[in-house]
Amino acid sequence: MKAKILSRSAIALAVVAALSVGYFAGHRQEAPVPQVTAPAPAALMPAEAAARTGVPDFSGLVETYGPAVVNISARHVTKQTALRGNNGALQLPIDPDDPFYQFYRRFFGNLPGMPGSGEGGGGGGGAGPSDRSGTSLGSGFIVSNDGYILTNAHVVDGADIVTVRLTDKREFRAKVIGADRQSDVAVLKIDANNLPVVKIGDPRQSKVGQWVVAIGSPYGFDNTVTSGIISAKSRALPNENYTPFIQTDVPVNPGNSGGPLFNLQGEVIGINSMIYSQTGGFQGLSFAIPINEAVKVKDDLMKTGHVNRGRLGVAVQDMDQTLANSFGLKTPHGALVSSVDPDGPAAKSDLQPGDVILSLNGTPVTDSVALPSQVAGLAPGSTAELQVWRGKATKNIKVTIGALSDTKVAAADAPAQLQGRLGVAVRALTAQEQSGGASHGLLVLQVSGPAANAGIQPGDVILAVNGQSVSRVEQLRQGVAQAGNSLALLIQRDNTQIFIPVDLG
Numbered sequence: 001m002k003a004k005i006l007s008r009s010a011i012a013l014a015v016v017a018a019l020s021v022g023y024f025a026g027h028r029q030e031a032p033v034p035q036v037t038a039p040a041p042a043a044l045m046p047a048e049a050a051a052r053t054g055v056p057d058f059s060g061l062v063e064t065y066g067p068a069v070v071n072i073s074a075r076h077v078t079k080q081t082a083l084r085g086n087n088g089a090l091q092l093p094i095d096p097d098d099p100f101y102q103f104y105r106r107f108f109g110n111l112p113g114m115p116g117s118g119e120g121g122g123g124g125g126g127a128g129p130s131d132r133s134g135t136s137l138g139s140g141f142i143v144s145n146d147g148y149i150l151t152n153a154h155v156v157d158g159a160d161i162v163t164v165r166l167t168d169k170r171e172f173r174a175k176v177i178g179a180d181r182q183s184d185v186a187v188l189k190i191d192a193n194n195l196p197v198v199k200i201g202d203p204r205q206s207k208v209g210q211w212v213v214a215i216g217s218p219y220g221f222d223n224t225v226t227s228g229i230i231s232a233k234s235r236a237l238p239n240e241n242y243t244p245f246i247q248t249d250v251p252v253n254p255g256n257s258g259g260p261l262f263n264l265q266g267e268v269i270g271i272n273s274m275i276y277s278q279t280g281g282f283q284g285l286s287f288a289i290p291i292n293e294a295v296k297v298k299d300d301l302m303k304t305g306h307v308n309r310g311r312l313g314v315a316v317q318d319m320d321q322t323l324a325n326s327f328g329l330k331t332p333h334g335a336l337v338s339s340v341d342p343d344g345p346a347a348k349s350d351l352q353p354g355d356v357i358l359s360l361n362g363t364p365v366t367d368s369v370a371l372p373s374q375v376a377g378l379a380p381g382s383t384a385e386l387q388v389w390r391g392k393a394t395k396n397i398k399v400t401i402g403a404l405s406d407t408k409v410a411a412a413d414a415p416a417q418l419q420g421r422l423g424v425a426v427r428a429l430t431a432q433e434q435s436g437g438a439s440h441g442l443l444v445l446q447v448s449g450p451a452a453n454a455g456i457q458p459g460d461v462i463l464a465v466n467g468q469s470v471s472r473v474e475q476l477r478q479g480v481a482q483a484g485n486s487l488a489l490l491i492q493r494d495n496t497q498i499f500i501p502v503d504l505g
Contacts, residue, residue: 056211061266062225067167067196068142069215069259071222072151072174072188074159075135139216139259140164140188141268143298145195147172149188150294151258152273153179156186164190167223178301182242182309184273184289185297186258198260201267203246203290206230214250214272214286216259226251235287236369237274242309242376244369245287246270252286261288270294296377309404310378313344314351315497316368322501326466326488327356328392334358335368337388338490339497345402353490353497354467355397356389376404391467422480422487422502423449424456426473438463438492440471454502456491463497464490480504 138155142148149164156162162174172190179186206212213227228250235245246261252272261270270288277283300307319332327336334356340346357365360374361384378384380403388395425446429438441461444451462470465479466487480487488499 056227056264058213058225058227061213061262061264062215065196065198065260065262065266066215066223066225068198069167069223070140070142070149071165071217071220072138072140072149072155072258073135073163073165074138074156075161075163076159137217137220137255138257139255139272141198141215141258141260142195143197143200145193145197147190147192147195148177148298148302149174149190150271150298151186151188152271152289153181153184153186155258156188157181162188164188165222166195178305180297180301180307183293183297183307184243185271185294185301187298187301198268199266200291200295201263201265201269203233203269203292206233206246206263206269208232211264212248212250212269213262213264214248214252214256214259215262216252216256216272218251218253218255220255224256231285234366234369237287242373243289243293244373245273246290248286248288249284250286251282253282254280256286293373308380309376310380310382310384310401311345311404312371312375312384312399313341313346313402315339315341316357316371317498318368319356320501322486322503323488323499325484325486326501327354327389329356329389333366334389335365335371336499338499346399349399350395350397351386351388351399352390354390354464354488354499355395357386358389358394359387361385375401380404422451422504423447424451424462426462426476428472429461440469441492442470442473442476444491450502450504454489454500456489456500456502457493459493461492462489463492 136155136159138151140149140151140155143150156176156179159176162176163171164174165171170192172192174188174190177187177189208230210230211227212230213225215223215225218224218226228248230246231249232247233244235247237243237245246269248261250261250272252275256272257274259272260268261272263269268291270291271294272286272288274287275282276285276287297307315338316335317338319329319334319336321332323336324330324332337351337353337355337357339353340351357371359365360371361378363374365371365374375384378401380401382401384399384401386397386399388397424444426442426444429441429443433443434440438461441463444456444458444460444462447456447458462476464470465476466483467490468475468479470476470479483504486501486503488501490497490499
């Protein structure tokens with residue numbers, strides 16, 4: 001079975017694909033007596049046909065904003081060194097008897113200038129430098145008539161030469177103003193004026209099920225238009241902590257990276273960035289960066305060359321119904337704090353593991369996915385007010401936001417969604433174990449029953465039961481006896497603290 005992967009949609013080279021075009025032709029019979037009749041759908045104007053059939057017409061949108069979509073070619077040149085002996089043979093930095101010798105021989109043997117590579121030849125001893133170059137293709141769109149362009153950071157990452165081609169075939173050498181890998185947004189600048197520009201929309205006003213349009217250069221085919229609907233919003237993806245992606249079913253393929261996602265009003269609401277695929281091609285799942293997130297990154301890059309992000313310094317996880325029941329919430333919502341970084345901003349406030357963050361500065365926190373991007377958007381040094389759920393009541397806590405420096409803002413650690421009367425054999429921690437990690441807790445020795453069903457493992461350290469710390473077996477026994485049909489265990493596994501809901505039935 002092929003593994004499913006999230007793949008960036010830039011491509012290394014353009015390829016040739018077969019295209020087929022179909023059309024419909026209609027005709028109308030002449031009536032023997034002149035009469036007023038409604039024209040057939042094929043004879044209607046595009047807007048009229050769209051109104052009649054319910055299928056939107058995108059031609060006006062494409063005609064107006066298509067010229068603001070550009071093709072981006074990023075050339076990468078790398079220096080390589082060929083190791084060669086006096087006889088011109090390949091000299092490898094490994095003994096021929098080593099099991100990996102053949103692997104190295106195959107790898108180095110494919111370098112330009114190496115024997116059998118088809119490039120270069122013979123030559124004297126010593127090392128000779130050799131250049132290798134490759135080109136990646138992507139898309140972008142003009143956001144100001146003096147030549148500023150938005151695209152994906154991965155399209156231009158590490159590029160030595162970036163070329164922008166407009167729909168009128170003009171080409172410009174582009175300067176990379178800045179690129180932010182965490183958001184995957186880059187800003188380019190070309191030396192031109194009076195350029196066509198896109199109109200920026202508000203993705204927060206868009207709804208699941210609405211039509212959207214993508215324009216880009218899949219496989220190098222410039223200004224290709226595809227359409228679909230918004231499939232989901234605020235979608236979290238692995239290793240993408242701060243971006244609530246827009247998911248669509250718009251056909252997006254390699255080369256579409258960095259291109260705009262339009263709504264029916266002709267407004268850009270996202271930057272097409274990734275696809276979810278088993279093959280590398282489109283399979284019905286594509287993801288776009290919301291344009292409001294991208295514009296904030298653009299503004300920071302243009303002003304300072306880097307992006308300022310707020311940091312809270314907590315790890316959070318999602319709530320499910322079992323956890324909600326354990327904490328006395330009617331419905332599972334908010335972000336559950338599983339641990340607080342002792343050196344982070346939150347550690348200087350009253351925020352504690354077991355708190356459920358319900359809102360940030362008055363904005364509801366729907367789940368653990370929403371919180372990281374909300375925190376990242378706050379200015380370092382500003383004061384944020386959190387509303388949290390603690391002890392079956394709400395509490396307001398103020399936190400001074402820190403600055404993110406390639407660490408987690410508020411990590412949505414997404415542990416497995418564990419389901420499932422407690423069956424554990426435990427013992428108190430030794431003094432050595434306490435000094436080496438957890439300062440209190442009970443070490444799990446054996447697991448069965450509900451605890452096993454919930455995912456508790458030997459070696460886990462149980463730190464708390466329904467928010468009450470435990471250091472003795474009797475405390476754990478009391479906590480289980482006082483719980484209803486479910487409880488939440490705070491455990492430490494390796495160096496991570498997480499809450500695990502246990503269904504006691």
